[in-house]
Amino acid sequence: MTDLSKNIQALREKKAVVEMGGGEAAIEKQIAMGKLTARDRILSLLDKNSFHEYDLFVKHDGRDFGMDKKDFPGDGVVTGTGTIFGAPVCIYAQDFTVAGGSLGLQHARKITKIMDHALKMKCPIIGINDSGGARIQEGVGALAGYGEIFYRNTIASGVIPQISLILGPCAGGAVYSPALTDFVFVVENISKMFITGPNVIKTVLGEDISMEDLGGARVHAETTGNAHFYALSEQECFEQVKRLVSFIPWNNQQRAKTTEPKEPTAMLNIEEVVPADPKQPYDVRDVVKCIVDDSDFLEVQELWAANIVVGFGRMAGETVGFVANQPMVLAGVLDCDSADKAARFIRFCDSFNIPIITLEDMPGYLPGVDQEHAGVIRHGAKVLYAYSEATVPKITVILRKAYGGGYIAMNSRHLGADFMFAWPSAEIAVMGPEGAANIIFRKEIMEAEDQNAMRQEKVKEYIEKFANPYVAASKGFIDSVIEPKETRALLLHALKLSVLKEECRPAKKHGIPPF
Amino acid sequence: MENKENEYVDFVVTARKYKTLLTEKYKNRKMWHKPFVGDVISNLPGTIVKIYVEQGQEVEAGQLLLIHQAMKMYNRIVAPVSGVITELGVKEGDKITKDHLMAKIQPK
Numbered sequence: 001m002t003d004l005s006k007n008i009q010a011l012r013e014k015k016a017v018v019e020m021g022g023g024e025a026a027i028e029k030q031i032a033m034g035k036l037t038a039r040d041r042i043l044s045l046l047d048k049n050s051f052h053e054y055d056l057f058v059k060h061d062g063r064d065f066g067m068d069k070k071d072f073p074g075d076g077v078v079t080g081t082g083t084i085f086g087a088p089v090c091i092y093a094q095d096f097t098v099a100g101g102s103l104g105l106q107h108a109r110k111i112t113k114i115m116d117h118a119l120k121m122k123c124p125i126i127g128i129n130d131s132g133g134a135r136i137q138e139g140v141g142a143l144a145g146y147g148e149i150f151y152r153n154t155i156a157s158g159v160i161p162q163i164s165l166i167l168g169p170c171a172g173g174a175v176y177s178p179a180l181t182d183f184v185f186v187v188e189n190i191s192k193m194f195i196t197g198p199n200v201i202k203t204v205l206g207e208d209i210s211m212e213d214l215g216g217a218r219v220h221a222e223t224t225g226n227a228h229f230y231a232l233s234e235q236e237c238f239e240q241v242k243r244l245v246s247f248i249p250w251n252n253q254q255r256a257k258t259t260e261p262k263e264p265t266a267m268l269n270i271e272e273v274v275p276a277d278p279k280q281p282y283d284v285r286d287v288v289k290c291i292v293d294d295s296d297f298l299e300v301q302e303l304w305a306a307n308i309v310v311g312f313g314r315m316a317g318e319t320v321g322f323v324a325n326q327p328m329v330l331a332g333v334l335d336c337d338s339a340d341k342a343a344r345f346i347r348f349c350d351s352f353n354i355p356i357i358t359l360e361d362m363p364g365y366l367p368g369v370d371q372e373h374a375g376v377i378r379h380g381a382k383v384l385y386a387y388s389e390a391t392v393p394k395i396t397v398i399l400r401k402a403y404g405g406g407y408i409a410m411n412s413r414h415l416g417a418d419f420m421f422a423w424p425s426a427e428i429a430v431m432g433p434e435g436a437a438n439i440i441f442r443k444e445i446m447e448a449e450d451q452n453a454m455r456q457e458k459v460k461e462y463i464e465k466f467a468n469p470y471v472a473a474s475k476g477f478i479d480s481v482i483e484p485k486e487t488r489a490l491l492l493h494a495l496k497l498s499v500l501k502e503e504c505r506p507a508k509k510h511g512i513p514p515f
Numbered sequence: 516m517e518n519k520e521n522e523y524v525d526f527v528v529t530a531r532k533y534k535t536l537l538t539e540k541y542k543n544r545k546m547w548h549k550p551f552v553g554d555v556i557s558n559l560p561g562t563i564v565k566i567y568v569e570q571g572q573e574v575e576a577g578q579l580l581l582i583h584q585a586m587k588m589y590n591r592i593v594a595p596v597s598g599v600i601t602e603l604g605v606k607e608g609d610k611i612t613k614d615h616l617m618a619k620i621q622p623k
Contacts, residue, residue: 330535
């Protein structure tokens with residue numbers, strides 16, 4: 001054997017040792033929990049043979065508590081680069097088989113190095129979280145590591161897409177990296193995310209709760225809104241990630257990759273999806289499916305704040321973001337959660353050059369003390385802020401109800417919408433006819449012999465006069481009243497016309513959105 | 516979310532009734548009740564370390580009632596209003612939960 005081939009052999013052996021992570025027993029334990037190993041997760045996500053690992057030989061520099069005698073392969077995290085459907089990505093996966101995936105300074109430095117790389121190369125960063133938390137033996141070094149990750153998450157925000165997968169525990173300070181990223185993926189029975197765990201809660205508060213009930217996948221997908229995608233298995237989760245990556249651009253200087261334009265395939269008649277009676281519910285996603293290419297819609301945060309629907313579709317092959325009121329849930333009202341959900345999505349689209357189509361059918365804001373006290377004013381304001389701030393093409397289609405503050409909030413002309421369409425069934429008014437009639441005709445109703453009959457009559461009068469799109473159209477607030485069947489064609493037209501849209505804003509360091 | 520027709524309920528927004536589904540969060544929301552000014556309620560679970568007053572005693576607003584140890588801190592609990600203590604819901608050494616009525620004061 002020549003010297004070089006000896007060296008090559010030595011390298012292979014060294015690599016093989018480190019690639020075994022925490023060793024066979026630990027790997028078996030990982031698999032028994034229904035989890036893949038860190039490397040297998042990366043390989044499942046990336047295009048075949050595209051993964052190139054970085055920093056395989058990094059060692060921790062812990063000195064205390066016997067750490068100087070301990071060797072942690074890869075320091076508990078696998079990092080590198082690869083591609084997903086040909087798109088370059090930077091990726092890291094914490095390795096739970098090595099010291100419980102605990103984060104020490106070198107572990108964190110491997111992560112920040114790959115994050116810096118992603119930011120420099122302008123490609124998405126994907127983080128797979130599976131860690132017991134800070135490596136306590138390293139003390140403040142571990143905390144420094146977290147802080148350096150959070151800082152980069154913030155700097156990269158709006159520059160490159162940031163995706164987090166929670167495939168194991170992610171507790172304490174560690175949760176803040178995913179929270180700062182754009183999309184968080186969780187898997188049933190595997191993801192556990194919380195600031196304070198069940199033990200501490202039990203000791204301090206006396207509340208007895210399981211990890212799953214406190215911060216399991218379903219909780220974050222449905223109740224807290226911390227997660228954006230929910231899967232039943234890791235494999236399903238990887239498919240979701242790949243699908244998302246196919247819809248979004250690599251960075252904020254580019255547009256999402258286009259696909260072959262396709263006609264919608266939904267076997268639905270758009271005119272029949274929406275009931276004429278504005279009080280009757282329907283699934284607004286059926287309208288979306290009648291509009292988008294191939295009827296293919298990737299919904300974001302499907303389970304949380306379901307009274308608003310957000311997600312990605314394609315129009316003539318170009319990615320478009322949809323924001324749509326959902327009359328089927330809470331009548332499609334805006335409330336604290338749905339406002340947060342919509343605002344964040346709008347800001348993602350705006351950052352990444354994705355036009356926004358708004359489908360509007362909403363009766364107003366959710367009434368209630370709990371909403372008012374939870375700050376629905378400041379939450380609701382986020383929607384106004386996000387729409388007004390956005391400079392990507394903004395198109396609204398009013399399907400039925402557009403009442404009051406909701407009409408203004410849902411990308412109205414007044415907030416800078418580029419195209420305003422309304423179906424003939426649209427009702428654009430300051431409030432629902434019943435409420436309006438009660439106020440405007442209060443005197444007539446009070447003085448009538450039969451108050452109910454008079455109220456009915458006045459409601460009818462109001463409906464005839466104002467519950468339509470023509471008053472708004474007469475003021476130019478709506479550009480055109482269109483037939484539902486024309487919707488897709490006109491949206492395509494509007495998108496085509498706005499390809500070169502440019503909108504200048506006064507220079508500023510950054511705005512101060514009502515967080 | 517198919518075949519939910521039978522689960523649709525009436526839901527009123529500005530005097531108009533809509534047919535729709537409710538979310539779990541909405542169904543589980545807490546009804547609001549006006550808090551009573553004289554109720555001294557714990558904001559955190561913890562331990563009652565020391566009590567300085569007795570039932571029936573007259574107290575001034577701001578007067579120290581008890582020490583409630585919670586989150587590793589000795590919290591001074593003071594009278595929110597001047598009045599008479601009509602009820603003491605704790606004794607020294609008690610471990611209490613959040614929202615525990617520690618004392619009730621009948622305002623003067």
